[in-house]
Every structure is written in C-alpha cells, then in structure tokens.
Amino acid sequence: MLQIENLKVEIEGKEILKGISLNVKKGEIHAIMGPNGSGKSTLAAVLAGKEFGEITNGKITYMGKDLMDMEPEDRSKEGIFLGFQYPIEIPGVSMVNFMRTALNEHRKYRGEEAMSSSDFLKLMREKKELVKIESGLTSRSVNEGFSGGEKKRNEIFQMAMLEPRLAILDETDSGLDIDALRIVANGVNQLKTAENSTIVITHYQRLLDYIVPDFVHVLYDGKIVKSGDKSLALELEDKGYDWIKKDVESVSYE
Template sequence: MLKIKNLSARVEEKEILRGLNLEVGKGEVHAIMGPNGSGKSTLASVLSGRDTFEVTDGSVTYNGEDLLDLSPEERARKGIFLAFQYPVEIPGVTNANFLKTALNEIRKSKGLAPLDAKDFLILMREKMKLVEMDKSMTQRSVNEGFSGGEKKRNEVFQMAMLEPTLSILDETDSGLDIDALRIVANGVNALRSPERSFVVITHYQRLLDYIVPDFVHVLYKGRIVKSGTKELAFELEEKGYDWIKEEVDAAKV
C-alpha cells in the first residue's frame, strides 16, 4: 500500500529525514518509535503533505501512485488521514459542519452523492459512540476550548467518520490519561480491518498495549535503524533508546 524509498526531507536548511525506507502492506499496523528529534513527526508531515518540509530525495508511492505529487486534499480524498499531534482550533466552524464538508468532498471525489442531513446525523451518532464523545461536541467549534484529551478523541472521531485506508497517528497518545488512552485506542481498533493500514507514531510503548502493532520500527537520525515485532517495543520500554543510539553511532565509525 505504502512504499517509502530512501526518503530525505528537510525544513529550511536542516536535514531531518535521511534516507528512510518503509513498506506498509494492506491491513498492517506499523508502530514508529524513536527518541525526540529523530524525525517521527516530520515523517507524518511529509506523508500528509505539509508544505513546510522539502523532500530532497527518495520517493513515496501509495497504491502505486506518486504520493509526493499530490496536494494534502488529494491525499485525503485517496484515503490518507493524519491524526494531528496538535489538533488545530478553528473558531466559528462547528465540528459537524466541518466534517460534513470534508466527508462530502471525499465522497464527491469518488463520484458519490453527498450524504443528506439525516444520513449524516445517523453516521455521526454511530461514530460518536465509538469514541464516547458527548453530543454537544459536534455543535462546538472545531477543537476550540477542547481539553487535550477531547482534541485527540476528536481526531479519532474524524478518522472514524472519514474511514481512511491509511491512517497516520502522530503521537496521539501524548498528553492522555489512561482512560482517554483506552477510548482512543478502542476507536482505532474498531477501525482495523484487512483493508486498512495504520502508522502509529509514538514515544512510549504504553499505547502499543492497546493498539497492538504488527511491526515496530525505531527511527533515529532520520532513518529506520531497527525493525522488529511488538517485542522490540517492550525492549525499548525496558532499556530506553541509548543502546540503539550506541549501536548506530558505533557502526558509523
């Protein structure tokens, strides 16, 4: 589904991704871990089309198509979803209106008729249950005045509404207490299917207790330096990242 080859990217003059390789197959859940500043969020940004990053080398294909050529909205319409690390507040735009517009734009690109008000409401109610979201949230402005937990829950709610085929979760667990973490993870797990893939970016192993990954990768200095199964995450939790850093830095010398 997603093939990243030798990807390098920079922001201004700073090289952040340096030849990253990753393949994500249909239905797979990949966790990406790594110390602060290793390039995790940059990877999420590049995949979703944020223009503050410049790709200097390599390629990304998504279902055989060159992803880097597409605008953020085209990517979204083709089924890519980024759950933001810092969801943006948009005063004056209600959650419901925002989602209805987004959903219908995506439907339009697939040649589907827009959902009418009633069907949209039914769908929204169903998905709200999934993340245990209060009804009033849909009439509030997007993320405005939401707590950290509510914002993350809203991201997963949007994901459930838009039903993407590739979801990228950028530190969705950061700032969540254990209850919120469970709710968010339940929402993600309910979406798992043989057709849908996930890239779960996280700093902590904790989230992976709830969203059990098929593969775990360690990102360090803009490259994936180690890949394994969920056991690798336990090892990282126990030993930290230093041993990996030492391994990588030693190999360079």
C-alpha cells in the first residue's frame, strides 16, 4: 500500500529525516516509536502533504501512485488520514459543516452523490457512539474549547466518518488518561479491517497494549535504527531509549 524509499527531508537547512525506508502492506499495523525530536511528526506530516521543508531525496509510493505529486486534499480522498498530534481549533466553523463538506468531497471524488442531511446526521450519530463523543461537541466549532482528550477523540471520530485506507495516528495517546486511551484505542480497533492499514506513532509503549502492532520501528535521529515485532516495544519500555542511543552511537564509532 505504502512504500517509502530512502526519504530525506530538510527543514530550514537542517536534515530532519535522513533516509527512511518503510513498506506498509494492506491490513498491517506499524508502530513508529522514538524519542522526542527524532522526526516522527515530520514523517507523519510529509505523508499527509504538509508543505514545509524540502524533500531532498527519496520516493513515496501509495497505491501505486507517486504521493509527492498529490495535494493534501487528494491524498485524503485517496484514503490517507492523519490524526493530528495537536488538532487545530477553527472558530466559527461548525463540526457538522466541516464533516459534511469533507464527506461529500470524498463522495464526489468517488462519483457518488452528496449525502442527504438525514443520512448524514444518522451516520454522525453512529460514529460518535464509537468514540463516545458527547453529542454537544459536534454542534460546536471545530475543536474550539475542546479538552485535550476530546480533541483526540474527535480525530478518531473524523477517521470513523472518512473510513481511510491508511490511517497515520500521530501521538494520539499523548495527553490521554487511561480511560480515554482505552476509548480511543477501542475506536481504532473497531475501524480496523483486513483492507486498511495503520501507522501508529507514539512515544510510549502504553498505547500498543491496546492497538497491537504487526511491526515496530524505532526512529532515532531521522533514521529507522531498529525494526521488529511487538516485543521490540516491550523491550524499549524496559530498557528505555538510551539503550537505542548507545547502540546507534557505538555502531557509528566502529
């Protein structure tokens, strides 16, 4: 589904991603872990099409297409979803209007008719249930005045509405207490099918108790320095990132 080959990204002259390769197949869950500043969020944003920095090398192929040629909105309509680490507040734009516009853009792209108001509201109700969002929240402006937990749940709610092929969840667990974490993870798991894939970006292993990855990659200093199965996450939890850092640094000394 997604192939990243030797991706290098510079921001303001500083190389942030230093040659990343990753292959995500249909139905897989990949976890990307790493300490702060290792380039995790940059990778997520680049995949979603945010214009910042410069891609100096590499190639990203998604569903057989060159992703770099696509606008963010087209990536979304092709099934890529980014769950933001810091969801944006948009005063004056109602959640209902926002979601209806987004959903209908997706439908139009697939050659389907716009959804009727009653069908749309029914769908909203259904999906809200999934992440236990209070009904009041969707009548408000996008993320405005939402608590940290509500914002994260709102991301998963949007994901549920848009049913992406590839979801990239950037630190969806940060700032969540354990109950909220369970709700969010449960929502993600319910949306999982054999047809779609997920990239979970996280700092802590905690989330991976609930969303069980097929692969775990450790990103450090702009490179994937270690890949393994879910046991790698547990090992990291046990030994901490210093273990990886030492490992990497000792390699570079040799």
